[in-house]
Amino acid sequence: MRSSILVTLVTLLVTLVQSISNDELLKLSKQNSNRIIELNDINHKQLLGSNRDSFLVVLLTATAPEVKCHVCIDFDPSFETIATSWFKDHPNGQSNSGEKSSMFFLRADVKETKNIPKVFKYYKIEHVPRVFLFYPGGDIDTYSIIELGNDAGIERVKKALARVQQLTSITDIKYYEPFDMTSSALSAFTVFCVVFLIKKYRSFVKKLFFQRFIWGIATVSFIILMLGGHMFNNIKKVRYAGVDNDGAILYFLPGQLQSQFSIETQIIAVIYGILAISVTSLTIGIPAAKKFLKNEKNSKPLIAVLPILLALLTYIAFSGLVSVYKIKQPSYPFGLVKLSSFFS
Template sequence: MKFQILLSLWSFVAGICMAITNDNLLQRSRKNSDNIIELTDGNYQKILGTGRNAWIMVFLTSSSPQIGCATCIEAADEYKLLAKSWFKDHPDGVSTAGEEETSLFFAISDLKGSKIPEIFTFYGLEHVPRFFLFAPGGNIREYETIDLMNNGGMERVLGLAGSIKKIANIPDFNIYQPMNWSLIITTAFITFGISYLFKRHYELTTKLLSMRPLWALVWTLFVILMLGGYMFNLIRGSQLAGVGKDGDLIYFLPGQSSSQFKIETQITGVIYSGLAAAIVGLVLAVPRLKSYYKGSGKSTIVEVGSSAIFAIVVYTFFAGLTSIYEIKQPGYPYPLTKISSLFK
């Protein structure tokens, strides 16, 4: 009887000593700028499986190019926004708006290379991303699975926040969308430029705005921008770029023809623009140059030279485009030889 009492007392004391406190979780959160605890093979059982008085949201994901999880890449930025919004109103991770104090922290485990994290094996994951919400108490095998909405961006962030509020009974979880300063600065700059031109050079400005070639160029660029996937990135909230298993930057999402990084849009847009400009130059500029030098000894040289230059530019940009097709769709059967390879 005494032995059982001593064993129970020892278990109670050991549980108290091993429990992870909110202060400890807060310190772990503050190690990263996004306030998200990184789960490793050495700490995930302690954080999730020992006594605690806090809810923990866990994001299991993969940024590995070999996995090619486009949704994981999208959800990563959304998860960071979720955590930053929570800590903006609750610097210590504690909400006092409900009937009782409620603590909430965020954690992540990311499969970055070929080594699978132990936590993935522990929960028998067959696909990512997954969102688990662990209640206070420290039972590592009991959690709520939060479904991931198909629509990305703010809609998905609001959906995750709504699920946490409902399950954890947290009434004051607000989402703060970051200010898009680049859009504000660009809009202000364009507005100032147009206003200045109208005020100082009214006749010249109206003449320029009434030029049909100018509007043709503007709408051509707009179409090229849309072809590059700008609206796709805007709607899906895609990540700017990826990170390889060796820590190097990845500009193109390999093997994913229906998903892309934001920087892919910019690169593809530049290629489309250069290709379109070179073709227009080949079709329109060369005849005009020939007409301008008509009757002089330079006419033939100018025509042949300008045609060759525009043709090389067309080939270069088109070779770059087919290279992207090869990255996005392995086995693409129509690659072009890169001009740079001729000089190796």
């Protein structure tokens, strides 16, 4: 009787020693601005194997350049945004829905191939990135794997979060995309430059505005844009891009004529737009340009070079179109300049 009580007390004592509280996890998460707890060879067993009351979302990734894991590099900042978004709404890491469960985010990263963290060896990781979900309790070998699939960008994030919600029953998980200051500043600068140039050369711009070939190019480009599959992709929720077995991004579904990624329609629309502009410029634009520049000095070299450049642009664009078709239909026997390497 005494021995059984002693064993129970020892077991309870060991459990208490090996437990980790939410306050301790919260303190560790505050050590990094992205609110992610970094796993290393010293703490990974303690954090993953200690008794706890919270869910742990763990990313095992490899951002080392020599690994060439494109998905790792692409998903890593998204994982950081997931963590910061969670703590933005839940400063103490605790959900406001359901049973008010807590959730924390951890990561182990192979930054150098000669120094692989032990946690990778423990779980026998062969492919990265891998996302694990550990449940409250503290069993280091009890977890679920969150599959990232072949989606890219925001679609990958949405599916991962949906799976986390399903497994944890935590419904108040949101994702706040970071504000891109560089892109906004570049857009503002571009608008400023365009407005400045229009004001400075308004007489020339006004003259261009009434040129028929300019309106022809603009109209054809607008039609191509509208036929580029934007509405279809949004209605059908087509994947934006894919990932092959080596982690490289796929822009086209090889050998699939009836299926495509969202980015495929955009690339094809751009190619058709270039073809439309170049052909329209050759047939209508060159004669109009001759008339427009007939009183300008030194305009003859420009008029002579323009058709050659436009013909070259047409040839390159059509070569790109044929290269894409060969990716979709490998048995297609014809080709021009091989540009398929740009799309793979």
